[in-house]
Amino acid sequence: MIDISEILENFRAFIKSKGLKYTPEREEILIEILKYKDHFDVDELHMELKKKGSKISKASIYRTLPLLIEAGYIQEVYKQEGRAYYEVVINKLPHLHFICIKCKKVEEIIDPKLIELIQEHAKKKEFHLLSYHLEIFGTCLECRKGGMV
Amino acid sequence: MIDISEILENFRAFIKSKGLKYTPEREEILIEILKYKDHFDVDELHMELKKKGSKISKASIYRTLPLLIEAGYIQEVYKQEGRAYYEVVINKLPHLHFICIKCKKVEEIIDPKLIELIQEHAKKKEFHLLSYHLEIFGTCLECRKGGMV
DNA sequence: TCTCTATTGAGATCTAATTTCAATTTTGAT
DNA sequence: ATCAAAATTGAAATTAGATCTCAATAGAGA
Ligand SMILES: [Mn+2]
Ligand SMILES: [Mn+2]
Ligand SMILES: [Zn+2]
Ligand SMILES: [Zn+2]
Numbered sequence: 470m471i472d473i474s475e476i477l478e479n480f481r482a483f484i485k486s487k488g489l490k491y492t493p494e495r496e497e498i499l500i501e502i503l504k505y506k507d508h509f510d511v512d513e514l515h516m517e518l519k520k521k522g523s524k525i526s527k528a529s530i531y532r533t534l535p536l537l538i539e540a541g542y543i544q545e546v547y548k549q550e551g552r553a554y555y556e557v558v559i560n561k562l563p564h565l566h567f568i569c570i571k572c573k574k575v576e577e578i579i580d581p582k583l584i585e586l587i588q589e590h591a592k593k594k595e596f597h598l599l600s601y602h603l604e605i606f607g608t609c610l611e612c613r614k615g616g617m618v
Numbered sequence: 619m620i621d622i623s624e625i626l627e628n629f630r631a632f633i634k635s636k637g638l639k640y641t642p643e644r645e646e647i648l649i650e651i652l653k654y655k656d657h658f659d660v661d662e663l664h665m666e667l668k669k670k671g672s673k674i675s676k677a678s679i680y681r682t683l684p685l686l687i688e689a690g691y692i693q694e695v696y697k698q699e700g701r702a703y704y705e706v707v708i709n710k711l712p713h714l715h716f717i718c719i720k721c722k723k724v725e726e727i728i729d730p731k732l733i734e735l736i737q738e739h740a741k742k743k744e745f746h747l748l749s750y751h752l753e754i755f756g757t758c759l760e761c762r763k764g765g766m767v
Numbered sequence: 768t769c770t771c772t773a774t775t776g777a778g779a780t781c782t783a784a785t786t787t788c789a790a791t792t793t794t795g796a797t
Numbered sequence: 798a799t800c801a802a803a804a805t806t807g808a809a810a811t812t813a814g815a816t817c818t819c820a821a822t823a824g825a826g827a
Contacts, residue, residue, distance in 0.1 A: 490773055490824050511814080526776045531815065547751070548697050551784075551814060565736070567745050576743065583735050587714070587754060590727050595759040596716050602696070604751040605736060610744040639793050639804055660783080675807045680784065700783060700815075 471503060471559055476542070483540045494525050498533045499542065508546060508554045508575060547604045549573075565603035571612035620652060620708055625691070632689045643674050647682045648691065657695060657703045657724060696753045698722075714752035720761035 480499055484491045501518055502509070511534070515527050534555065537543045544558045547566060564579040583603075591598045629648055633640045650667055651658070660683070664676050683704065686692045693707045696715060713728040732752075740747045 488773090492774065492824075494775070524776085527814095528776065528778095528816085529774080532774085551700070553814085565739075567740070567743060569745075570748065576745075578739050578743075580735060580739065583732060586729060586732050586735070590714075590729065591716070591754065591756070594716060594725065594727075596718075596725075596754070597757045597762055598754055599719065599756040600754075602751055602753040602755070605740065605745070605747060605749075606751070607740070607748040608746045613746055637804090641793070641805065643806070673807080676783095677785085677807065677809095678805080681805085702783085 471557075473500065473503060476503065476559070480537075480540060480542070484536070489536075494529050495533050495536070497523060497525060498530060499537060502537065502543060502555075503557060503559075505557055508556045510552050510554050512552075544600055547602060563601055563603075565605060567605045567607065567609075569609040569612055570606050571608050574609055576609075620706075622649065622652060625652065625708070629686075629689060629691070633685070638685075643678050644682050644685070646672060646674060647679060648686060651686065651692060651704075652706060652708075654706055657705045659701050659703050661701075693749055696751060712750055712752075714754060716754045716756065716758075718758040718761055719755050720757055723758055725758075 563584045564577045567576040713726045716725040
């Protein structure tokens with residue numbers, strides 16, 4: 470479970486440490502994002518905020534996401550059809566994604582051995598690792614079997 | 619080494635098998651692409667063709683790439699700054715990419731153990747694997763050390 | 768309260784990728 | 798070789814996610 474008030478305080482400190490201003494918009498976006506258990510995109514987030522009566526613009530969302538990434542709360546996980554998808558990574562192990570190109574279902578696979586291999590390579594190459602994109606595209610069993618597209 | 623005439627014959631058969639027409643444009647694009655040893659994007663390819671006097675339009679390139687992917691000659695390897703990058707995968711082992719976000723250098727890492735792990739997961743999940751995106755973003759040693767951006 | 772500066776929303780802009788459409792080309796049949 | 802049907806082409810229009818511009822507003826320290 471995630472302790473929201475602790476994260477908000479953390480975020481406030483992060484924002485101030487960068488000489489930026491802690492605005493209601495930034496906080497509201499963070500609070501909303503923390504509710505996501507799965508992947509989300511900007512449109513989805515914006516609609517969700519609107520549904521709750523918020524007037525936050527997409528521009529502000531686009532401006533806030535990089536801050537949340539830098540603060541380490543979220544990551545961009547993959548792009549599909551020209552659209553970027555994000556996920557909360559607090560208390561979440563690195564993992565790879567099996568993405569069905571038919572039904573768009575995304576399955577997460579956690580494999581510490583795999584992540585370890587990657588980190589070994591990074592270490593060997595003296596590469597400072599910032600983020601992963603481990604996506605496997607294909608078709609899931611259900612979609613191969615039949616109908617349901 | 620790649621046997622071009624064999625591939626062209628192969629491509630012709632592929633195109634015909636789909637009830638499509640084998641045009642000089644499609645062949646020219648394939649021939650040009652087969653020359654690439656590294657990653658390329660549409661703009662680069664288009665300029666390269668133009669430089670050689672070709673009048674092939676970007677639209678035709680955009681229309682041909684999916685065919686070449688389907689035929690198994692190339693793959694989309696990653697997207698950066700809204701642009702897709704491709705590579706020839708004939709006689710090429712699956713591999714991951716370390717991408718430096720500063721100098722944009724891309725390093726390929728071949729690790730059969732890693733690929734095997736992924737294939738095991740796919741098998742376990744009964745997922746029919748079509749393509750990988752294994753990209754690791756970060757900074758290379760040179761860029762961390764200093765100047766050269 | 769005051770002042771400096773960052774931030775906001777709305778809309779303009781950017782640009783990779785896709786679509787449209789009339790002219791042209793391929794291809795198989797005659 | 799000629800023909801007709803259907804696919805393909807290039808050019809330009811369009812789409813859409815992401816970024817940028819800018820005037821109005823709000824945060825934060827003095
Ligand atoms: Mn995930
Ligand atoms: Mn590669
Ligand atoms: Zn599926
Ligand atoms: Zn670098």
